[in-house]
Amino acid sequence: GAGVSQSPSNKVTEKGKDVELRCDPISGHTALYWYRQRLGQGLEFLIYFQGNSAPDKSGLPSDRFSAERTGESVSTLTIQRTQQEDSAVYLCASSLYRGNYGYTFGSGTRLTVV
């Protein structure tokens, strides 16, 4: 597509529920990243996918977080048993290769856990 597409744009969920966030990268971009941005804070790296290589999961804050991506297509970020501290904007970005040329970000999913 023309840009990075994320859905839903907003999600309100009850504490303890599972949520799934979706990212559709720019066509041809082999690298895909998930970041989290809490209110008034910087970008926190979560996970990186590069083609069919094993993902870099070093930023995932707990085992409640997981992400998948098939090849160079759509990625889903799943948060199980959501907690209030999970409330944040979840940003997806894609790039041609390993971010060496910079990222293009999607518009984000604003997650609110009540």
Place this chain on the structure above:
Amino acid sequence: QKEVEQNSGPLSVPEGAIASLNCTYSDRGSQSFFWYRQYSGKSPELIMSIYSNGDKEDGRFTAQLNKASQYVSLLIRDSQPSDSATYLCAVNSNSGYALNFGKGTSLLVTP
């Protein structure tokens, strides 16, 4: 831990002035450097990239890189109120795969 440090601001400059935003980084292996602009409630937007020492100009924006001092800066000439945003410095190294972002500097351009 690879750190990217920025002054949080806010940095306030009058319309028409030069805004100077600074960033330092800790990883000497860093190779690629980026500036992103983030308006309130929006996602970051790439505005400049720089890969070698010196200056790189694009319109009203100039990025400056000094790898020996581990320092990168962004100058905005003829600042406009529409430049009011948070500016994020991001750094990539060959030893890692994801950009490390600073917390951003808030810029306010007053009419």
